[in-house]
Amino acid sequence: MRVFGxxxxxxxxxxxxxxxxxxxxRLTLSFTGDLAKYEKDYLADNFEKSLTPFRFSLILAMxxxxxxxxxDAISVPQLKExxxxxxxxxxxxxxIAVFAFSFSNLFKKYMQPIISFIMFLTGFGIIIMIILAxxxxxxxxxxxxxxxxxxxxxxxxxxxxxxxxxxxxxxxTYEISAIWISDTPMxxxxxxxxxFISANIIGMFISYFxxxxxxxxxxxxxxxxxxxxxxxxxxxxxxxxxxxxxQQLTTVNQNLKKEIETRKKYExxxxxxxxxxxxxxxxxxxxTLAGGIAHDFNNILTPILGYTDMALEELxxxxxxxFDLEQINNAAIRGKDLVQQILTFSREVNFEKKPIELNNVxxxxxxxxxxxxxxxxxxxxxxxxxxxxxxxxxTHMHQIIMNLCTNASFAMIQTGxxxxxxxxxxxxxxxxxxxxxNLKTGKYIKLAIxxxxxxxxxxxxxxxxxxxxxxxxxxxxxxxxxxxVHGIVNNYGGAITVDSTPGQGTLFTIYLPQHxxxxxxxxxxxxxVTKGNEYILFVDDEQEITYMGKKMLENLGYRVTIKTxxxxxxxxxxxxxxxxxxxxxxLTMPKLFGTELADEMRLIRPELKVIxxxxxxxxxxxxxxxxxxxxxxxxxxxxxxxxxxxIRKVLDEN
Numbered sequence: 001m002r003v004f005g006x007x008x009x010x011x012x013x014x015x016x017x018x019x020x021x022x023x024x025x026r027l028t029l030s031f032t033g034d035l036a037k038y039e040k041d042y043l044a045d046n047f048e049k050s051l052t053p054f055r056f057s058l059i060l061a062m063x064x065x066x067x068x069x070x071x072d073a074i075s076v077p078q079l080k081e082x083x084x085x086x087x088x089x090x091x092x093x094x095x096i097a098v099f100a101f102s103f104s105n106l107f108k109k110y111m112q113p114i115i116s117f118i119m120f121l122t123g124f125g126i127i128i129m130i131i132l133a134x135x136x137x138x139x140x141x142x143x144x145x146x147x148x149x150x151x152x153x154x155x156x157x158x159x160x161x162x163x164x165x166x167x168x169x170x171x172x173t174y175e176i177s178a179i180w181i182s183d184t185p186m187x188x189x190x191x192x193x194x195x196f197i198s199a200n201i202i203g204m205f206i207s208y209f210x211x212x213x214x215x216x217x218x219x220x221x222x223x224x225x226x227x228x229x230x231x232x233x234x235x236x237x238x239x240x241x242x243x244x245x246x247q248q249l250t251t252v253n254q255n256l257k258k259e260i261e262t263r264k265k266y267e268x269x270x271x272x273x274x275x276x277x278x279x280x281x282x283x284x285x286x287x288t289l290a291g292g293i294a295h296d297f298n299n300i301l302t303p304i305l306g307y308t309d310m311a312l313e314e315l316x317x318x319x320x321x322x323f324d325l326e327q328i329n330n331a332a333i334r335g336k337d338l339v340q341q342i343l344t345f346s347r348e349v350n351f352e353k354k355p356i357e358l359n360n361v362x363x364x365x366x367x368x369x370x371x372x373x374x375x376x377x378x379x380x381x382x383x384x385x386x387x388x389x390x391x392x393x394x395t396h397m398h399q400i401i402m403n404l405c406t407n408a409s410f411a412m413i414q415t416g417x418x419x420x421x422x423x424x425x426x427x428x429x430x431x432x433x434x435x436x437x438n439l440k441t442g443k444y445i446k447l448a449i450x451x452x453x454x455x456x457x458x459x460x461x462x463x464x465x466x467x468x469x470x471x472x473x474x475x476x477x478x479x480x481x482x483x484x485v486h487g488i489v490n491n492y493g494g495a496i497t498v499d500s501t502p503g504q505g506t507l508f509t510i511y512l513p514q515h516x517x518x519x520x521x522x523x524x525x526x527x528x529v530t531k532g533n534e535y536i537l538f539v540d541d542e543q544e545i546t547y548m549g550k551k552m553l554e555n556l557g558y559r560v561t562i563k564t565x566x567x568x569x570x571x572x573x574x575x576x577x578x579x580x581x582x583x584x585x586x587l588t589m590p591k592l593f594g595t596e597l598a599d600e601m602r603l604i605r606p607e608l609k610v611i612x613x614x615x616x617x618x619x620x621x622x623x624x625x626x627x628x629x630x631x632x633x634x635x636x637x638x639x640x641x642x643x644x645x646x647i648r649k650v651l652d653e654n
Contacts, residue, residue, distance in 0.1 A: 022035070022215075022216065023035055024212075024215065027161065028160075029160055029161070029211050029212060029215060031215070035219070038219075038222065041218075042215060045218055046159075046218075047111060050157035051102065051111075053157050054102065054111070054115070054156060054157045055099060055102055057155040058095060058099050058118075059099070060151075060155070061095065061122065061151055062092065062096070062099075064147070065087060065091060065092070065095070065122065066087060066088070066092065068087070068144060069083070069084055069087055069088070072084060072087075075133070075140060076132075076133050076136055078136065079129075079132055079133065082132060083132075086125045086128060086129065087125070090121075090125065091121060091122055091125045094121055095118060095122075098114055098118055101114070112159050112162045113162070115152075115156055115157070115158040115162060115163075115166075116158065116162040116163070116165060116166040117166075118156075119148065119151070119152035119156065119158065119163065119166040119167075119170075120166045120169050120170060120173075122148050122151075123145060123152075123170035123173075124170070126141060126145045126148060127145065127173055127174050128177075129141045129144070130144075130145065130177075130178075130192075131177050131178065131181060131182040131184075134182055134183075134184055134188070135182070142191075142192045142195060142196070145170065145174070145196060146195060146196070148170065149167060149170075149196075149199040149200055149203045150199070150203065152166060152167060152203065153167065153203030153204065153206050153207040154203070154206055154210070158207065159207075159211055160207045160208045160210075160211045163203070163204070167200045167203060167204065168200065170200075171196050171197060171200055174196060175193070299542050299615060299636060301332050301335050301636070301637035302544075302545050302636045302637035302638050303545060303547075303548040303637075304328070304637070305329065305332045305333070306548040306549070306551075306637070306640065307548055308325050308328050308329040308332065309552070310551060310552055310555055310640060311325050312326065312329065313529070313555065313640065314555075332637065333639075353392055353393055354391070354392075354393075355389040355390070355391055355515050355516055356389060356390060356392060356394050356397065357388075357389055358389075358423060358447065358512070359383050359384070359385055359387055361398060362381070362383060362401055362421055362423060363381070363383070364398075365398055365401040365402050365405065366379060366401075366405070366421065368402075369402065369405055369409075373409050373419075374409070374412075374413055374416065376415070377412050377416055377418075377419055378417070378418045378419070379418075379419050379420075379421075380418060380419070380420040381420075381421055382420065382421070382424075383422070383423045384423055384424040384425065386425070386517075387424060387425050387445050387514070388515070388516050388517040389514070389515045389516045390445055390512045390513065390515050391492075391513070391515040392512070396488045396492075399484065400447075400485050400488055400489065400510065401421075401447070401449070403482065403484070403485050404485065404508050405419065405421070405449060407482070408450075408451035408453065408506070409451075410453075411451050411453025411454055411455075411505075411506065412451055417451060417453055417505070418451070418452050419449075419450075419451050420448075420449070420450045420451075421447075421448070421449050422446075422447075422448045423445065423446070423447055423448075424445075424446055425443060425445055425446070426445075427442075427443060427444075428440070428441050428444050428511065429441060436495050436497055436511065437495060438490060438493075438495040439494075439495050442514075443513070443514040444494070444511040444513055444514060445511075445512050445513075445514050446509060446510070446511055447509070447510040448507060448508070448509050448510075449507070449508045449510075450505060450506065450507040450508070451505050452504070452505040453505055453506065454502065454503065455500045455501050455502040455503055455504050455505055455506055456500040456502065457502050460500075461498055461500055464498065465486040489510055489511075489512070492512055493512075493513050494510060494511045494512040494513065495510075495511045496508065496509070496511075497509045529556060529640055529641050529645075530556070530644045530647075530648040531556040531557040531558075531644065531648075532556065532558055532647070532648060533557050533558060533559065534558055534559070534582060534651055535558070535559045535561070535579050535580045535582075536553055536558050536559070536560050536561075536582045536583075536584055536647075537560075537563070537569060537572065537573060537580045537582070537583050538550060538553065538562045538563070538584045538585075539563045539564075539566060539569040539583070539584070539585040539586060539589070539594070539597065540562075540586040540613070541586060541589040541590060542564070542586070543564050545586070546563070546564055548638075550562045552638070552640060552643065553647075556644050556647075558647075561580075565590075565591065566585075566589050566591050566593075566594075566596075566597045567591050569585075569597060570592070570597060573601050573605075574604060577601075577604045577605045581608075581651060582609045582610075582611065582650065583601055583609070583610045583611070584613065584647075585597055585598065585610070585611075585612060585613070586613055586614070587612050587613070587614040588614070588615075594612050594614075595612070595624065595628045595630070598610045598612070598628050598629060598630060599628055599629075602628075608629075609631050609650050610629055610630045610631055611632050611634060611646065611650055612630050612632075612633045612634070613633075613634045613636055614633060614634075614635065614636065615635070615636045631650040631653065632649070632650055634646055
């Protein structure tokens with residue numbers, strides 16, 4: 001049967017069904033059908049769970065059964081000796097014997113019959129007391145029999161079928177005793193029967209559902225155990241599959257390693273390989289970090305540089321604030337250059353060669369690296385300030401110095417030592433040209449980086465410029481650094497040499513052609529600004545940048561309208577399309593990108609000039625510039641002098 005099926009269980013507030021197919025005998029509540037094999041297991045489980053509560057209930061029964069002896073002395077003193085004989089001479093010894101027997105191994109087999117017996121025995125003792133007490137007109141002992149029902153059906157942990165048999169035997173025994181043995185008044189007989197039968201029926205229901213709940217819990221635990229076994233079997237199968245897959249992946253990995261080792265043996269075309277390796281190195285060192293920080297960082301620098309440029313233009317030369325503002329401006333420019341370097345590393349772009357002082361680059365890189373060196377490494381600098389300039393990209397020079405210094409620190413990480421960087425000018429003669437390939441006679445700037453680390457043997461020295469060759473542990477580097485350095489130096493018409501002895505250290509020497517003998521001074525930089533009076537629409541979603549742009553352009557004489565929303569800027573232009581000569585717009589904005597805004601405005605007025613400002617270095621290709629009618633792209637942050645020249649150049653174009 002479905003135990004919890006039907007309207008009766010709904011009436012009692014019990015679940016209408018149970019998971020699975022719990023089948024029980026209606027009367028005995030024993031498992032039937034496929035579950036019959038679990039009956040023995042349930043009885044053993046029920047015994048283990050019932051033993052301790054049974055002993056505790058037995059102790060309570062003895063306490064209260066004995067406690068009523070005081071009632072005997074008060075209520076029926078003339079029958080006290082008889083009642084005490086029943087309590088302490090008959091019932092008590094049996095209860096004590098049963099309690100002692102509960103510690104025997106045999107008790108498990110006879111527990112339920114014994115419970116039924118003591119339930120009947122204690123009830124029979126009460127019945128005798130009821131009959132005897134009635135002879136002296138005392139009818140209060142029926143309450144003791146109700147307690148027997150409560151104990152028997154609930155606390156003593158009797159199974160339903162055993163408790164019911166004992167309960168009805170007690171009721172029948174009372175009926176026989178009250179009717180045929182004792183002359184019990186009819187109203188007392190009816191009253192007692194009402195309470196006894198009611199208590200017995202209620203107790204039966206309680207006992208029935210207690211055992212039913214117990215069996216249901218056992219069945220649920222059984223189902224749970226089966227599910228756990230299924231899960232365990234599934235886990236075992238999964239682990240087996242994982243081991244098989246791991247073995248497959250290990251084999252594939254081994255094959256892949258063999259393939260990589262094989263590929264290392266082959267040489268590709270030098271120019272193509274150097275370009276690919278350099279791009280890989282950039283992505284390894286910077287990765288996707290650059291694009292994420294560049295835009296926001298340039299937006300921060302834009303108002304700083306803009307306002308300091310304007311302040312410097314307005315201050316007289318004798319102002320005490322001018323020096324302070326120049327320091328702020330210089331620091332912001334360094335930040336701008338740093339972002340430019342990070343962006344350059346992270347993207348494959350064309351590099352702009354310009355005269356740079358290698359002395360300043362060396363100092364900047366060393367200051368950047370000192371904090372990451374172990375405390376046991378001492379850094380020494382021997383830099384000639386009169387070395388002049390080289391024609392190169394500052395980013396490439398940063399990469400060369402950073403790679404060589406990082407490798408030197410790695411060679412001394414265990415023992416410590418001295419890292420020395422020197423810079424001077426050398427006149428390359430024919431004798432040196434024969435010793436150092438790729439050199440020509442003339443003036444060169446010589447950069448020497450040495451360490452006192454573990455050094456290299458001859459076989460290692462022969463391979464250090466090979467791509468992917470490294471002595472570092474797996475995960476510590478790609479082996480691309482020195483090959484990239486070698487390629488950069490060769491591309492600039494220079495040369496690189498290495499001297500090393502195991503246990504004594506390593507010296508790298510780099511020769512780069514000298515471009516000029518005098519460093520580029522601030523006076524040589526063209527800081528002039530150009531002005532105008534045209535109308536300009538300036539759009540950027542950063543409010544600080546629009547305020548700064550407005551003030552910057554108005555100081556140059558232009559008349560400016562600013563917008564922080566691309567849609568409102570488009571609406572403004574639609575109302576006055578002939579008013580504006582130039583659109584200056586940020587590239588990345590909500591709702592409409594700068595290129596989309598330019599397209600919409602140029603549909604209205606095709607001859608409109610457009611300048612895009614952006615925090616990214618390679619966002620728009622030349623094809624996109626032509627497609628969207630963009631005249632110029634300006635990198636953030638905006639420099640007043642550069643910005644003014646670009647605007648004037650765009651506005652003056654035919």
